[in-house]
Amino acid sequence: MTLKKVNPDLEKERSTCTFNIEELTNLLDTGAHCTAERRAVEDKVFSVKELKDEIPDEFLSHKERYENAIRKSVFLHKVLQETGVKRGVYNRSDKSDFRTTYYSIFKDGSPFMLQYSMFVPTILGQGDSEQVELWYKRALNMEIIGTYAQTELGHGTFIRGLETEAVYDEKTEEFILNSPSLSSYKWWPGGLGHTTNYCIVMAQLKIKGKPYGMQPFIVQIRDEETHMPLPGVKVGEIGAKLAFNTVNNGFLGFEHVRIPRRHMLMRFSQVSKDGKFTSSANPKLAYGTMVMVRVTIVNSAATYLSRAVTIAIRYSAVRHQSKLKQNEPEPQILDYVTQQHKLFIGIATSHAYMFCSYWLWDVYVMYQKEQNVGNFDRLPELHALACCLKVISSSDCTGLVEKCRMSCGGHGFMMSSNLPQLYGISTATCTYEGENTVMLLQTARALVKAWELGSRGRPFSPTMSYFAEKNVPSKWDSSLEGILNAFQKVSIGKLSSSVSSLQEYTKSGLSAEDAWNKASVQLIGAAEAWGRAVVLSIYKSEIERYGQTVSPALKSVLFDLVELYYVHLTLEKMGDLLLYTQLSEKDVVSLRKKYEDLLEKIRPNAIGLVDAFDYRDEVLNSTLGSYDGFAYERLMTEAMKSPLNAEPVNQSFHKYIKPLMKGKL
Ligand SMILES: CCCCCCCCCC/C=C\CCCCCCCC(=O)SCCNC(=O)CCNC(=O)[C@H](O)C(C)(C)COP(=O)(O)OP(=O)(O)OC[C@H]1O[C@@H](n2cnc3c(N)ncnc32)[C@H](O)[C@@H]1OP(=O)(O)O
Numbered sequence: 001m002t003l004k005k006v007n008p009d010l011e012k013e014r015s016t017c018t019f020n021i022e023e024l025t026n027l028l029d030t031g032a033h034c035t036a037e038r039r040a041v042e043d044k045v046f047s048v049k050e051l052k053d054e055i056p057d058e059f060l061s062h063k064e065r066y067e068n069a070i071r072k073s074v075f076l077h078k079v080l081q082e083t084g085v086k087r088g089v090y091n092r093s094d095k096s097d098f099r100t101t102y103y104s105i106f107k108d109g110s111p112f113m114l115q116y117s118m119f120v121p122t123i124l125g126q127g128d129s130e131q132v133e134l135w136y137k138r139a140l141n142m143e144i145i146g147t148y149a150q151t152e153l154g155h156g157t158f159i160r161g162l163e164t165e166a167v168y169d170e171k172t173e174e175f176i177l178n179s180p181s182l183s184s185y186k187w188w189p190g191g192l193g194h195t196t197n198y199c200i201v202m203a204q205l206k207i208k209g210k211p212y213g214m215q216p217f218i219v220q221i222r223d224e225e226t227h228m229p230l231p232g233v234k235v236g237e238i239g240a241k242l243a244f245n246t247v248n249n250g251f252l253g254f255e256h257v258r259i260p261r262r263h264m265l266m267r268f269s270q271v272s273k274d275g276k277f278t279s280s281a282n283p284k285l286a287y288g289t290m291v292m293v294r295v296t297i298v299n300s301a302a303t304y305l306s307r308a309v310t311i312a313i314r315y316s317a318v319r320h321q322s323k324l325k326q327n328e329p330e331p332q333i334l335d336y337v338t339q340q341h342k343l344f345i346g347i348a349t350s351h352a353y354m355f356c357s358y359w360l361w362d363v364y365v366m367y368q369k370e371q372n373v374g375n376f377d378r379l380p381e382l383h384a385l386a387c388c389l390k391v392i393s394s395s396d397c398t399g400l401v402e403k404c405r406m407s408c409g410g411h412g413f414m415m416s417s418n419l420p421q422l423y424g425i426s427t428a429t430c431t432y433e434g435e436n437t438v439m440l441l442q443t444a445r446a447l448v449k450a451w452e453l454g455s456r457g458r459p460f461s462p463t464m465s466y467f468a469e470k471n472v473p474s475k476w477d478s479s480l481e482g483i484l485n486a487f488q489k490v491s492i493g494k495l496s497s498s499v500s501s502l503q504e505y506t507k508s509g510l511s512a513e514d515a516w517n518k519a520s521v522q523l524i525g526a527a528e529a530w531g532r533a534v535v536l537s538i539y540k541s542e543i544e545r546y547g548q549t550v551s552p553a554l555k556s557v558l559f560d561l562v563e564l565y566y567v568h569l570t571l572e573k574m575g576d577l578l579l580y581t582q583l584s585e586k587d588v589v590s591l592r593k594k595y596e597d598l599l600e601k602i603r604p605n606a607i608g609l610v611d612a613f614d615y616r617d618e619v620l621n622s623t624l625g626s627y628d629g630f631a632y633e634r635l636m637t638e639a640m641k642s643p644l645n646a647e648p649v650n651q652s653f654h655k656y657i658k659p660l661m662k663g664k665l
């Protein structure tokens, strides 16, 4: 099929863009040098023919898909090694550490994913210098391939309830790993099924019968030559899932497997040869990898959404359907204001979480530096921020990815659109690295504690400082500052009511735990409200900061999106605002008009805005979202790859349908 260069609809859209797309790309990439570096890596990666799929993955069997993913992971590793990309070292954004490039090669994840995302970072974060020297090098060279094995069949959320034991035997200076029950089997770790030969096992340390809490151990599970499971190791794959089907998530059980003492990662806590336990300065340091991954999820969530919204907006610009005006041709579906309502918030939300993720990453890096000199003061606030922003970014972005899919009508249901797969990998972020409700409850725990300490005169941490302000009613103000203040009032109102309920429930005789459980719906509302106030505040202040350095044309578009985000959220959360602020019906009417005006203002820049995410066709992997906009041609080309289309009549016709038709069954 010969294609014209670009669909005229997209050509027209690109001509209405009011800002410099490259300038926005550089800003989103955290610098022009990051864009250049990323593009150079992409040029290299996408020129490798072995990394292209001849048959779409969805037409392969489970086993073939796994084998194909391993083949590509190995080629990709080689290419990235040649380009000098640091694997296992996170950066401020998915794009600048090449995660997006990496994972675009796999629509459903790579079996090496956990090697890079958790195995190596845990060695770096939890190992002492000697252990880092030994294991990091081996992992980086892929001499060993590992994963992070924490979750068990019986427990994922409740880490203190994990059952896998590591019992110290001082006679042999070894730990004995044991899985005492079926529910203690590790369940879920990526790559564990048939890919990894080592893993970090989180297990309950016991010395002379005394428990010392959960600690990280580096455990060999397969022979380095034959890849056979080692004696006492029971390992396999957990089966088909909603997504991540090429990640090779696995199960793992131990029958008294011995490992050397120095295989416990000992940066924070140590066990001496004679079995003396030295505790870390803060027992939660063993949970450090989770904090780091939660921080990075905020950017991943924004990135998944930016891919989905690029596909949906490009498709909406080339798709014509129905009639707006009787005597005119069918309009582009992007001209329907309801379609703009579904999609433009996706661009704004992606920006909001991207800019927040850069800020959060910087907070994390600052904490890391302080932690290295023994200062853990920032950890409680960082933990609350990481939990809460992980939750609202993953749930908002996943909801909007699904909205993008539905906005493409029937074609969004096609696997070749890549929207179902994007939904799959996005919705997983709501569960992994701490299930979202549980993470909100962790956030609420920190908020309630801060509130109670604050009421006794203790200062609030920076993101909670507005708790100190008196919740006095003031006239509604629809400026950005006014809306931010209103959301802070909602946050104070919800937290204050939750705390009152907790106090009332305990006064009425409930235990602290029962009172907490009874008030928990309120508590997660308070946690979410704090997260909203943080995101509104950081998104606005980051754009104000960048606004001073970018061109006036770009600044204006960036602020259109900030306004859209603010007004959209105000209309969405109207109930809370009516309860806790002076918002009136008249204000709502004028905000609705403002929202409609903003959609109209953003419309000419819609394609420019998604082009600025700068996703090559190979990254989007979508029949609907390609840069040239030839969606129908691509749909047909992909349909022809269905194995059923290889022959005009399938043998099942002769075997079953014909006898049925002839009444000869
Ligand atoms: C080219 C390639 C480029 C390479 C670059 C790498 C790129 C790779 C990219 C890949 C991208 C994405 C891939 C990601 C794949 C990840 C797959 C998923 C992996 C997993 O899911 S691993 C398993 C995760 N599991 C969890 O998250 C479990 C959740 N549960 C918990 O965290 C805890 O159990 C808990 C719910 C927090 C409760 O813990 P606990 O009962 O011990 O604590 P309490 O509630 O009693 O609280 C005590 C006290 O401690 C504080 N606290 C709790 N957690 C932490 C923490 N993590 N840090 C600091 N403090 C913490 C809590 O606040 C309490 O404090 P207080 O007493 O109130 O003062």
Ligand SMILES: Cc1cc2nc3c(=O)[nH]c(=O)nc-3n(C[C@H](O)[C@H](O)[C@H](O)COP(=O)(O)OP(=O)(O)OC[C@H]3O[C@@H](n4cnc5c(N)ncnc54)[C@H](O)[C@@H]3O)c2cc1C
Residues within 6 Å of the ligand: 114, 147, 148, 149, 150, 151, 154, 155, 156, 157, 158, 187, 188, 189, 190, 244, 249, 428, 431, 432, 433, 434, 435, 436, 437, 438, 441
């Ligand atoms: C795609 C994917 C990849 C994964 N990869 C890994 C990996 O590589 N390594 C690894 O170790 N793990 C991995 N996991 C496991 C993951 O971390 C856990 O599934 C997750 O932490 C949730 O725990 P759970 O499954 O035990 O859920 P549960 O805790 O059983 O949650 C079930 C329900 O119970 C509720 N609930 C639980 N506790 C509470 C509470 N205290 N208060 C209120 N409600 C509660 C939850 O809100 C939820 O509604 C992965 C999971 C997925 C889906």
